[in-house]
Amino acid sequence: MDYVKLINCMRCGMCLPVCPTYKETFLETASPRGRVALIRKLQEGSLDQSEQLLEYLSLCLDCQACASACPCGVNAGELVADFTCERKSEKGLSFMEELILRKLVPHPDLLESSMMPMRAYQNSGLQKLVRTLGILKMFPRSLQRMEGLLPPLPSTPLRQEILESTPAVGEERGIVGFFLGCVMSLIFSDASRATVKLLSSLGYRVITPKNQVCCGAPNMLGGDLEGLKGGARINIGIFNAFKPDYIITDCGGCGAELKKYSHHIDGEDAAQFSSRVRDISEILSMHCEELLVKLKPVDQIVTYHDPCHIAHCQGIRSEPRKLLKLIPELQYRELDSADACCGSAGTYNIERAEMSDRILQRKLDTLRDSGAELLVTSNPGCLLQLRKGLSEQLPDIKIMHLTELLFTSINQ
Amino acid sequence: MEKSFISGLRKIVGDEYTLTDRESLAVYGYDSTPELESLPEVVLLPKNSAEVSDIMRLCHGAGISVTPRGSGTNLSGGSISTGGVVLQTSRMNRIVEIDEENLTATVEPGVITSVLHREVESRGLFYPPDPGSMNISTIGGNVAENSGGLRGLKYGVTADYVMGLETVLADGELLRTGGKVVKDVAGYSLNPLLVSSEGTLGLFTSITVKLIPKPKGKITMLAHFPAMSDAALAVSAIIAAKVIPATLEFLDRVTIKCVEDYAHVGLPLDVDAVLLIEVDGHPVVIAEEAASVAEICKKYHCSFFQTAKDAAEALKLATARRTALSALARLKPTTILEDATVPRSCIAAMLQVIQNSARKHNVTIGTFGHAGDGNLHPTCLTDERDKDEIARAHAAFAEIFDAAISMGGTITGEHGVGLAKKRYLPKLVGESGIKIMRGIKQAFDPKEILNPGKVF
Numbered sequence: 001m002d003y004v005k006l007i008n009c010m011r012c013g014m015c016l017p018v019c020p021t022y023k024e025t026f027l028e029t030a031s032p033r034g035r036v037a038l039i040r041k042l043q044e045g046s047l048d049q050s051e052q053l054l055e056y057l058s059l060c061l062d063c064q065a066c067a068s069a070c071p072c073g074v075n076a077g078e079l080v081a082d083f084t085c086e087r088k089s090e091k092g093l094s095f096m097e098e099l100i101l102r103k104l105v106p107h108p109d110l111l112e113s114s115m116m117p118m119r120a121y122q123n124s125g126l127q128k129l130v131r132t133l134g135i136l137k138m139f140p141r142s143l144q145r146m147e148g149l150l151p152p153l154p155s156t157p158l159r160q161e162i163l164e165s166t167p168a169v170g171e172e173r174g175i176v177g178f179f180l181g182c183v184m185s186l187i188f189s190d191a192s193r194a195t196v197k198l199l200s201s202l203g204y205r206v207i208t209p210k211n212q213v214c215c216g217a218p219n220m221l222g223g224d225l226e227g228l229k230g231g232a233r234i235n236i237g238i239f240n241a242f243k244p245d246y247i248i249t250d251c252g253g254c255g256a257e258l259k260k261y262s263h264h265i266d267g268e269d270a271a272q273f274s275s276r277v278r279d280i281s282e283i284l285s286m287h288c289e290e291l292l293v294k295l296k297p298v299d300q301i302v303t304y305h306d307p308c309h310i311a312h313c314q315g316i317r318s319e320p321r322k323l324l325k326l327i328p329e330l331q332y333r334e335l336d337s338a339d340a341c342c343g344s345a346g347t348y349n350i351e352r353a354e355m356s357d358r359i360l361q362r363k364l365d366t367l368r369d370s371g372a373e374l375l376v377t378s379n380p381g382c383l384l385q386l387r388k389g390l391s392e393q394l395p396d397i398k399i400m401h402l403t404e405l406l407f408t409s410i411n412q
Numbered sequence: 413m414e415k416s417f418i419s420g421l422r423k424i425v426g427d428e429y430t431l432t433d434r435e436s437l438a439v440y441g442y443d444s445t446p447e448l449e450s451l452p453e454v455v456l457l458p459k460n461s462a463e464v465s466d467i468m469r470l471c472h473g474a475g476i477s478v479t480p481r482g483s484g485t486n487l488s489g490g491s492i493s494t495g496g497v498v499l500q501t502s503r504m505n506r507i508v509e510i511d512e513e514n515l516t517a518t519v520e521p522g523v524i525t526s527v528l529h530r531e532v533e534s535r536g537l538f539y540p541p542d543p544g545s546m547n548i549s550t551i552g553g554n555v556a557e558n559s560g561g562l563r564g565l566k567y568g569v570t571a572d573y574v575m576g577l578e579t580v581l582a583d584g585e586l587l588r589t590g591g592k593v594v595k596d597v598a599g600y601s602l603n604p605l606l607v608s609s610e611g612t613l614g615l616f617t618s619i620t621v622k623l624i625p626k627p628k629g630k631i632t633m634l635a636h637f638p639a640m641s642d643a644a645l646a647v648s649a650i651i652a653a654k655v656i657p658a659t660l661e662f663l664d665r666v667t668i669k670c671v672e673d674y675a676h677v678g679l680p681l682d683v684d685a686v687l688l689i690e691v692d693g694h695p696v697v698i699a700e701e702a703a704s705v706a707e708i709c710k711k712y713h714c715s716f717f718q719t720a721k722d723a724a725e726a727l728k729l730a731t732a733r734r735t736a737l738s739a740l741a742r743l744k745p746t747t748i749l750e751d752a753t754v755p756r757s758c759i760a761a762m763l764q765v766i767q768n769s770a771r772k773h774n775v776t777i778g779t780f781g782h783a784g785d786g787n788l789h790p791t792c793l794t795d796e797r798d799k800d801e802i803a804r805a806h807a808a809f810a811e812i813f814d815a816a817i818s819m820g821g822t823i824t825g826e827h828g829v830g831l832a833k834k835r836y837l838p839k840l841v842g843e844s845g846i847k848i849m850r851g852i853k854q855a856f857d858p859k860e861i862l863n864p865g866k867v868f
Contacts, residue, residue: 004745007745007746007796007797008742008745010444010446010741010746010747011442011443011444011445011446011484012444012485012545012741013444013483013484013485013545013548013549014545014547014548016483016548017524017526017547017548026457026500026502026503026522027431027436027457028436028439028440028484029435029436029439033439033484034439037438037439037442038435038438038439041438046438047434047435047438050434050435052433052434052435053435056435071737071738071741071742072738072741072742072747073738073742
């Protein structure tokens, strides 16, 4: 790791008040400034790679709120992730990591069929039975949490049913590639279907290559940089081949990762790919006037949660708000600490359940205070986490992906 | 430190908040001061005044030193321990009371400054001290350091707002000073002594501050000056015209270039100074004041003047000042931020000294700060790995502090003496000053266990 990146931290502490784990613990070891110091001391040799040190670092959600707050451009979240990657590349992946990250994640077909038992479980009535009888209590806690997080799954993943080329409605103004997020396609297929329809209704031909693979975010989470690069090269080849004007995603996590391909992979191809990537809100907000004509009233109090991967990693904050405010009669309420993490953070809510719950609770408290009837966000991890939280504590607040709401407003 | 002693501390604050692992100690060895680091032996995060008292009683008995720490944003090494206990106040973070009849707020020391701002402002009240670190600094730390901020010129500094303190003394006894009364001449005034004592006289466990009504309106203005001397004259003329702006901030040429390179806010690179001016108060009054400010700036040859039409534009005008530190800090790994302060009338002369010293010692120093109250932030951009450059930076600062003293100013306007400015203090206060301070320290803390080694 580049030592200069570590000593760039001037320890001003501006990252502390925005760090979800510092807010919960007040511990310097659970702060971005502390994490940078730990990695620095490790590199300088005054600390060893102890279990305790790794444990402290693993509390980081990589939400990168610290990067948004840092006056000198240090990204503590990314430094921790890079450190984890470097460590993994020395140590190698575990059997399970190898299985999931190398054998499952890069192959959409396998990934989709791995979800079939879950779908069967939900549809057969078995889920209801299991929940009623409390059988889950007999399983490890992580499994219980996974079960609780999953909403009803769509009957088929979007990737299997979507057209490879969706024609533009009316005159074609351009061609966009649609990057299907794994979780969006598997779980939130309605939102992604809405995304594609919105794009085509604005005059874009939408190409959705079926052979695209996972963006690689799970690999980064597991510290598997090589795995990420493998998938990235496949995606770069597929999308660059048809030279889209933009590569669109409606998943914040994918967007952040795709925009970083050019950091991980040298060369013109990766640079070209990353420069074309846009979050759906970026492209939609370029067409506000056209949307305004189509949008019909939604008489609801609506608020927006900034996904970390959109606000902190991609710097997108005004676009989703601008789009929401276009909808007639919609009363927009700004959420307090809207860009604070919800505690989802990849698999964090399963691996660090206790901390994740505390962070989620803060978010739910602000949601309660907001008076909103509908929560809008635009990242599947946040959708899963907040959906679960709301259903348990605030069942009157509904939750939707941004494109779902826009599509509903147009087509009601 | 003996194990039995640590287990005694554990009994007071609990296992979870008694930190002794190597990793924790390593990250409590620093604060925001560059170059300084020294590890504590144990870190404690007590929850209330009773726990703080118990800790002090135990440490007093064993002669173990205690260094208080809020969020560790000190810029003079004041929260760096020299072994012993680091006592972090963050968990004592309750706003105990906002008294709208007496216009006071009573808080625990770990309350974050900007949290108090938000809370009182939601009730139409105002707590003016706004140090640069207000989003994370604690009120306890602000009181211990007598923090200033951008609004110092018009509204004063932390000391001007402290009305009452509850302080745990070195032996664990509780001292209550002041309260909610505006007038109180019973005995020595101990509050001003405790404010800015940098953790060397006692540990605050409850702080009552004065609140004032929130100003109804604010007008933000920005002016560019081709010549620093004109900018300085304009500052003096604004004050002479009986206008006291809430904010009167400036950036020098080096800082302007850094800000423009980094934030592209449209600053010209051929001017010596940019002034950010804000007047606040009753809308009718501030409209008049803003008109005088505009007139004065034009009279002193500003090359550009803009008045913000709305809040969004005000935010835009303030961007240059707000990003000054970021822009400077990004240039080099190490940023030494100082706070030499001179009488307002000496600002132009002081800036000349800073520029000369930077040139002489071949270091880059950008200066920004509070033109209205003479509190400058000469900021040296360097690299801690370059020992030679660091030595030259310190040589330049030594000259700058000497000049500040000779102009009737001070070595530190708002960061405190701590460890970093210790060697300069005798020059400023003289032998008698140090002797009196030592006497006071003796009276409060004869065993010298409270933040030892700081200030003098």
